[in-house]
Amino acid sequence: xxxxxxxxxxxxxxxxxxxxxxxxxxxxxxxxxxxxxxxxxxxxxxxxxxxxxxxxxxxxxxxxxxxxxxxxxxxxxxxxxxxxxxxxxxxxxxxxxxxxxxxxxxxxxxxxxxxxxxxxxxxxxxxxxxxxxxxxxxxxxxxxxxxxxxxxxxxxxxxxxxxxxxxxxxxxxxxxxxxxxxxxxxxxxxxxxxxxxxxxxxxxxxxxxxxxxxxxxxxxxxxxxxxxxxxxxxxxxxxxxxxxxxxxxxxxxxxxxxxxxxxxxx
Amino acid sequence: xxxxxxxxxxxxxxxxxxxxxxxxxxxxxxxxxxxxxxxxxxxxxxxxxxxxxxxxxxxxxxxxxxxxxxxxxxxxxxxxxxxxxxxxxxxxxxxxxxxxxxxxxxxxxxxxxxxxxxxxxxxxxxxxxxxxxxxxxxxxxxxxxxxxxxxxxxxxxxxxxxxxxxxxxxxxxxxxxxxxxxxxxxxxxxxxxxxxxxxxxxxxxxxxxxxxxxxxxxxxxxxxxxxxxxxxxxxxxxxxxxxxxxxxxxxxxxxxxxxxxxxxxxxxxx
Numbered sequence: 001x002x003x004x005x006x007x008x009x010x011x012x013x014x015x016x017x018x019x020x021x022x023x024x025x026x027x028x029x030x031x032x033x034x035x036x037x038x039x040x041x042x043x044x045x046x047x048x049x050x051x052x053x054x055x056x057x058x059x060x061x062x063x064x065x066x067x068x069x070x071x072x073x074x075x076x077x078x079x080x081x082x083x084x085x086x087x088x089x090x091x092x093x094x095x096x097x098x099x100x101x102x103x104x105x106x107x108x109x110x111x112x113x114x115x116x117x118x119x120x121x122x123x124x125x126x127x128x129x130x131x132x133x134x135x136x137x138x139x140x141x142x143x144x145x146x147x148x149x150x151x152x153x154x155x156x157x158x159x160x161x162x163x164x165x166x167x168x169x170x171x172x173x174x175x176x177x178x179x180x181x182x183x184x185x186x187x188x189x190x191x192x193x194x195x196x197x198x199x200x201x202x203x204x205x206x207x208x209x210x211x212x213x214x215x216x217x218x219x220x221x222x223x224x225x226x227x228x229x230x231x232x233x234x235x236x237x238x239x240x241x242x243x244x245x246x247x248x249x250x251x252x253x254x255x256x257x258x259x260x261x262x263x264x265x266x
Numbered sequence: 267x268x269x270x271x272x273x274x275x276x277x278x279x280x281x282x283x284x285x286x287x288x289x290x291x292x293x294x295x296x297x298x299x300x301x302x303x304x305x306x307x308x309x310x311x312x313x314x315x316x317x318x319x320x321x322x323x324x325x326x327x328x329x330x331x332x333x334x335x336x337x338x339x340x341x342x343x344x345x346x347x348x349x350x351x352x353x354x355x356x357x358x359x360x361x362x363x364x365x366x367x368x369x370x371x372x373x374x375x376x377x378x379x380x381x382x383x384x385x386x387x388x389x390x391x392x393x394x395x396x397x398x399x400x401x402x403x404x405x406x407x408x409x410x411x412x413x414x415x416x417x418x419x420x421x422x423x424x425x426x427x428x429x430x431x432x433x434x435x436x437x438x439x440x441x442x443x444x445x446x447x448x449x450x451x452x453x454x455x456x457x458x459x460x461x462x463x464x465x466x467x468x469x470x471x472x473x474x475x476x477x478x479x480x481x482x483x484x485x486x487x488x489x490x491x492x493x494x495x496x497x498x499x500x501x502x503x504x505x506x507x508x509x510x511x512x513x514x515x516x517x518x519x520x521x522x523x524x525x526x527x528x529x530x531x532x533x534x535x536x
Contacts, residue, residue, distance in 0.1 A: 126363075133360035133419075136320055137374045138346035144377075 025221050032147050032220070035140060046148045046155070053114040053149065053216075054156030057162070060113055061106055065097075065164035068105060069171030072096055077171075077180055087186035091194040098195065098204040099260065102165030104252050107211035109164075110157055110246040115219035118149050119240040122223025123233035131224075146220045153219065155258075157212025165204065172226045178235030195231050210251055213246040252259035270334065271295045272430055272462040273319055273419045278328035279316055288314045291328070296479075301456050301463040303494075307507070307517065311464045315483070316432055319464065320354060321345045333429060350378055353423030356413075357435040359415040361407040367394070367418050368403040374425045393421040395453055396458075413444025417451065424455055430462050431455070435478045436467040444534035445472050452476065470509050474498070482508065484517070 009067035039046050076092040134141045167192075176182045192205050195201065206245065219240045273296035281287040288311045296302050304312040317323045318330050321337040330337050335348050337530040347384050361370050371390045381389070394400040407415060416436060423431060433452060453476045455464040461517060467473050474494040475481065482490040482497065482505050490502040498509055508516035523529065 011536070127361035128358070128363070129292050130362055132322070133354070133356055133362075135322070135355040137377065137422075138340075138349035139374075220502045222515065231430060 006138060014062035020211040021225075025217075028142075028224065029217055030223050032150055034150055035143040036147045036151065036194070038140075038143040039151050045144070046151045049149045049152030052109075053118065053152045055069045057113045057156070057160060060109055061160045061164050064105065064109055065102075065167030066171040066241075068101055068164075069093060069097065069168030069173075070175045072101075072168065073172040073175035074123055074178070077176060077182065080217070086182050088171075088190055089176045089182050090171070090187035090191035093176065094169055094195050095202065097165040097168040097172075097201060098200050100204075100252070100256070103161045103204050103207040103228045104162040104167065106161040106250060107157065107208065107215060107248040108245055110153075110212070111215045111219075111248065112125055112241055114153065114238045115215045115244050116237045118216065118219040119223040119226070120154070120233055120236045122220060123226035123228075123236050126224065126226060127230070127233055142224075146224060150216050150220050153216025156210065157215065158208040162205065165212045168182060173240070199259075203255075206259075207252065207255050210255060211248050214251060216246045218244045218247065241265060269298055271297045271331075272333060273464065274329075274331040275315070275318070276329045276331070278318060278325040278330055278514060280311075280318060280323060280326050281289060287326075288327075288486050289318075292483075292486070292488055294481060294488065294491075296462055296464065298462050298493055299456075300478040301453060301465065301469060301476065302368065303465045303477040303480040304352055304483060305466075305473065305480060307467055307508070308321070311481045311486040312483050313434055316464065316466045319430075320352065320432060321348065335530075341450055350426060352430045352432065353426070353427055353428035355416065355419050355423045355436050357438050358412070358421035359407075361410075361419055361422070363371070363407050366403070366408075367399065367407070367410070370407070370423055371420060371421045373422065378426060389425070390421075393425055394418075394422070396455065397421045398447070402404065413440050413447060415443070416440065416448055420451060420455070424459060424461075430464070431459075433465040433467070434464060434467065434475045434507070435467055435473055438469055445469070449473070449476050468508075470511075474509075514523050 021244045067218070071088060076096075077087050079087045080088055080092065122131075125141075125145065131141045131145070133200055134144060173187065177184045177187050222236040222240045226232045267341055275292055275294040278292045279287065280289040286448040292315060296316070304315060305329070306312050314323065316386075317324055317339070319332055321332070321340065324338040332490070333348060334350055335344070337345065337348070338483075340348060353465070361367075367372065368390055371393050372386050375386050375389060379386075391400055393404070394403055397420050399414060399417055399421065399436070402410065402414060407418070407475065411420065420436075436448055436452065436472065440448065449472045452463055453467060465473060465477065477494060479492065480494050480497055481488050482502070484504050488503045490497050490500065497505055501526075507517060514521050
């Protein structure tokens, strides 16, 4: 009988532990928001983290954006020219990027590049007793270490997504106009006429802000909650990338459903 | 009238959970101005006791009064206010690896005071001079040897002139020269600051000569205490074994087990 019960007990324990951890993550998030005064008052702490999370992510974001835009132009032209609408290439590239690919791909890259680095750094600080030392010096590590990194991520993410989309559009222009020979005037004018600031660009930026909050929250929490061992930090870093990537994709679906359906359908 | 002790641990017990009791009814008093050692085997509860003194853990029962405050009853703000009067040296220094030596020592000053940069600079250089590392101010922690890192961490621990300085295994993995330097610094800094120091260690040879009072712990209990010479002469079996490093004695060599003959299957035949 107990053999029959064991799998259910294990399942129950696993579910309970996950719910408890989710609750802890929510309390951690609330505590971090309440103790964000230091990060905002001493903004140089946040600026420093923007450099590490944002500026150092620029290369991968810009290069990836460029290639995504170039591939979009190639694939888009292939399809559009079948229907004689190759002039709409600019619209296709721009809408794909600002609505979806910009925020989502930049978010996934940000989670891999900056999110993993944040988790590893905080986890290693914990493993080498730097967090404990800070507490013993009467300095709240959540206010001093975690909150600046969180706000740096929230600020960096939309800027990176915008730059990703801009580079993607430039890549699409290079391939569509300069390489394939789509009319330059049609490429830009159709894009200008069809891309709406509020419905397309602003919604894309809102998405990237939400992704920034999700990715950085997961990253700082996983780092702070990591087991203080080499294996613990390694597992936490992996969890950050996996969880935040899944969170981005799930949130993207929800946000797209809310933003681009119903009244907004064109 | 005598001053109240800086640290007053009264019948403190502690367990991480109901089944794992780490401290049993520990009573310890530490008056001001002296250097105390808490010694014992790994896992005897000495670091747990240090963490209770620092307010990182709350006793399961009993009271822990530090600098006049009952640490278990303090809220976060009050605990942080109390910790500004404490300094702690961690086992491997716990220096902030993204900051230089100078910035590490300046860290508590910048966090807790509004002193202008030139004053902070003078104070940091003063503290680094005290540990003999003024010339290393611009190095990164990764460029320091283990002993140097420990000394920088010591300079950081005394940055705010604490009344209580705690040392968690300060001699671990140090060469003999660094070990001697750290031991002498603990004594000298305690005397020059008029502070009280608590050293948690199992390094007998280096520690006993420079401390004023030693507590020997075994299995979560204080088994002997007093000035080092007196405690060693008292011939408490555990202390004698610990100080002399004997393989067998109060702490047996063999982990509890059935008789060897029984395990070999010879018990029934005997």
